[in-house]
Amino acid sequence: MSDDLDDLYQQVILDHCKSPRNFHTLDGANRKGEGYNPLCGDNYTVFLKMNGDVVEDASFQGSGCCISKASASLLTATVKGKTKAEVQALFAKVHDMMTTGTVSDEGVGKLAVFAGVHKFPARVKCAILSWHAVLAAVEGKDGPVSTENESD
Amino acid sequence: MSDDLDDLYQQVILDHCKSPRNFHTLDGANRKGEGYNPLCGDNYTVFLKMNGDVVEDASFQGSGCCISKASASLLTATVKGKTKAEVQALFAKVHDMMTTGTVSDEGVGKLAVFAGVHKFPARVKCAILSWHAVLAAVEGKDGPVSTENESD
Amino acid sequence: MITQDTIPTRPNKMTDWAKLRADFPILDQQVHGHPLIYFDNAASSQKPRAVIEALDRYYERDNANVHRGIHELSNRATTAFEAARERVAKFINAKTPEEIIFTRGTTEGINLVAQAWGTKNLRPGDTILLTEMEHHSNIVPWQLVAERTGAKLAYLPVTGDEGLLDLSKLDQLLTREVKLFAFTHISNSLGTVNPVAELCERARKLGVTTLVDAAQSAGHLALDVQKIGCDFLVFSSHKICGPTGIGVLWGRQEVLDAMPPYQGGGEMILTVDFFKTTYKKAPHRFEAGTPDISGAIGLHAALDYLDAIGRENIFKHDQELAAYAYEQLTQLKGIRLFGPKTGRAGLVSFLLDDVHAHDVVTVADQRGVALRGGHHCNQPLMKKLGIVSTARASFYFYNTRAEVDRFIEVVRGIQKFFGT
Amino acid sequence: MITQDTIPTRPNKMTDWAKLRADFPILDQQVHGHPLIYFDNAASSQKPRAVIEALDRYYERDNANVHRGIHELSNRATTAFEAARERVAKFINAKTPEEIIFTRGTTEGINLVAQAWGTKNLRPGDTILLTEMEHHSNIVPWQLVAERTGAKLAYLPVTGDEGLLDLSKLDQLLTREVKLFAFTHISNSLGTVNPVAELCERARKLGVTTLVDAAQSAGHLALDVQKIGCDFLVFSSHKICGPTGIGVLWGRQEVLDAMPPYQGGGEMILTVDFFKTTYKKAPHRFEAGTPDISGAIGLHAALDYLDAIGRENIFKHDQELAAYAYEQLTQLKGIRLFGPKTGRAGLVSFLLDDVHAHDVVTVADQRGVALRGGHHCNQPLMKKLGIVSTARASFYFYNTRAEVDRFIEVVRGIQKFFGT
């Protein structure tokens, strides 16, 4: 397999896409966000249990490609325990990393495995899809959000 | 002046365009035909006095370029005394001559000066304009005819 | 069915496919370190040197605006533009060049008919009949005009994964309420070749107007609009070796003559007053503004190129590659194949168990193989089949059996990579 | 007025016009035994080698369909297509590339606004205000939508042969009943440069939506949509060194966001069901079907080319030639000149006593000079001026003073030939 491909489908990603974590609906969820990628027709719902401004638990449902599934899986693990403001800040960092490939900040942690996606412009929307959904969820927005007009 | 130009603007044509014959309305006219060239906006009306199937007198009015005016002038001189069928036959010959440049038949007489127009595809419609009008007139068609969709 | 609709072009000629391939500069390149295998022809075809050079020649020698000019360049441009119209008429055996309207592509052609013909002819209660395998371009324009006119939509079903039209439902659906029946000739996601002449005949008996979407067939098999018996037929230049930006709407003369204008502007008028305008006849009535002159000229070169090969030869070649690829794919484990088992046009559409189509396409691309993954602008069909997307390999005459072999090898590699 | 609207690009650079001229292969030819003098630039401009080569490069290396693809060529095509959109945004100082919609040309841009915006926003009793100097493309689409919606048309008068807008009538005509005010920036038959920013400001105060037809200005002077203050602006690629088949509609974001779709089909949808569709936002909502990808890429190259020269420099050059030609023509006997005496854009429009414009053009063509004769798609204006046509010489940066001298000599010869 060539280098670029290995960058995209890192072992962590392959692992999370084959065995996604938190891949279920969430009892006691009080927020949810839907993300839709019109390029492929895939969509995910992210469920959150929030206590005030803090995400106590997170899960997701839906279907899509390996990248999007792994991203949603890692996302749900990552946002647990974070505040709304922290999730928003993380979205910005992750978005930046996925479109530029540079990991500018410690904050992204494990999510750094998605830096390679920037070399695959048509796949950036996959990686970012569930992030749109979680952002909508913490911000309490209604209705599905779409990656369309995403400036990636 | 180059050869092609002289073919187009033959002395006879220049003469008829500067001093058009039968350039007036016609007392006692019982038929008229209008011709409109949408390429330039020019239009002519040909007036006929017909006795049964025979053209007894012809005249024209309107404005346009040198070619169209000379053509209308020569036309009105030519069709006098002809039957409807003869005018129709002449239209076919003149049309053929103007689009191919070959004078296939004695019948066109003086009109042969318009053979040169075939080298100027954008001007064929000028030469044929009043012929459409006279055809409409002998055939008793109503309303203006246009050179549009003329397959020249 | 297909062969009955065709005009024999050069059935007996031996075709030197390798030589033809060399006419396409773009194919001679490496992608991600591998020789490019371009299997995305249903989305857009590549262009032979003859087409690229026709564009160059036009811009380097003859460019000017058409129709309204008298000077030499304008004459040349007008002559070339109208010659392209005549060439298109010959290509689909239209009665006259006046039946050929230049559009931006298939999509604009359908929108033109939906708006100009539809707004005039559709009433509340009327039905527009489509099929479940239509491209979005043959669905959305009808939804828009249905909304405006109060007409309603109905769909002829597709049988399932094998993707045939369920003709047993035709009697029930093709009724006197139907004013228009629009359907694709070849499905871009299934490869199905529909019996267009038969469908048109059934419609004609009820006085139903027909539109054939020939986007996938025009450059692949010989078309004869008179034999097909439709009222409208549309296709795009970019899918049949011609430039982007131009396409064709053919309409039967009587139908075009009764149609109000679509866009207004220069070139389509007879007289304009401040408050009243009269229009030219077809085709000019439907071509407002400066047209894509170089596009028409490039399309002309493309049609010459295709007919020099012979569309029978092309279709046979496409079908052979597709049959071979299909055959090979069936031998893989964990694969789901779409479209008819036999008689398919030049494409294969499939899904691997547990590998998403877009992952297939990304990995294939890294191996030099250009596939397409997605809904192929057939979302309603995908939903019906319970999927969101497929991976598709679509072939043209410059593709080879060796490329199909490599493609199969790549698919095997993908199954291994994702460990399914 | 004009200079206030401009962005300084390279005002101080010395321009080597002869060198630029050599970039245009088409100009280096003989027509009827004479060197070609191309003075039909208002109809369509010629293309520099850089544009022709951009088309070649695209088709020889990167061609594929856009947006829906994942493979390398599709990525390249998509990137190049969207880069063209960004380039256009920069060219007219749009706030974002999302405000740029690719159309076939000026005509389609106006039709899009008339249909999509007009159908939604116009009611019986509303007024659409135009000017008497509009091109058919900025009249007929409004007549069509007026007929459909019950709105009515009004026209701001032109003063006469000198061809200025009669601004003294503006207060009376620009009322609260007016919903849309559409006008040309530069008249293609008179050469008038209209005070677009002022007109937009007057309209804005009354909440009137504005559309500027920049067909004649886009490639000739620097445009800044934010400074002009309009809501829509349209132009064509083929008049500004780019390919045929593509043009631009710019719309203010808020206005575009509130507009329903125009054509339906692929690329413009979010989701399609058999009976219901949701649409993308602008610009994609308004770009159904495969766009003219190579056209956009060619336009990108054209804009780079123009801005390397600097649009101030171009306008200055055009104006100098036009002023010189006008000056020379006034010295002829039996000539009627149209358009403003000073401040005219790069064209002259005239009539000789007793020689019809088309005879002028035919003879000039035989001398190698490409002029245009006719109504220039301004029939209502012509009728108002009591004429049916004029002869027009229109200039661009590759034209020279020596060419103007030759043109004058040819006009003198024509007067002699027809013995007037």
Ligand SMILES: Cc1ncc(COP(=O)(O)O)c(C=O)c1O
């Ligand atoms: C002022 C003006 N508006 C509109 C147009 C129409 O442009 P197009 O034919 O490229 O659509 C033209 C060009 O003919 C023009 O000069």
Ligand SMILES: Cc1ncc(COP(=O)(O)O)c(C=O)c1O
């Ligand atoms: C069957 C079918 N119809 C319509 C279209 C739309 O064609 P275009 O995008 O060229 O307008 C396509 C191509 O995508 C197609 O395959």
Ligand code: FES
């Ligand atoms: S392909 Fe649909 S989200 Fe990745």
Ligand code: FES
């Ligand atoms: S130019 Fe009008 S008829 Fe000749």
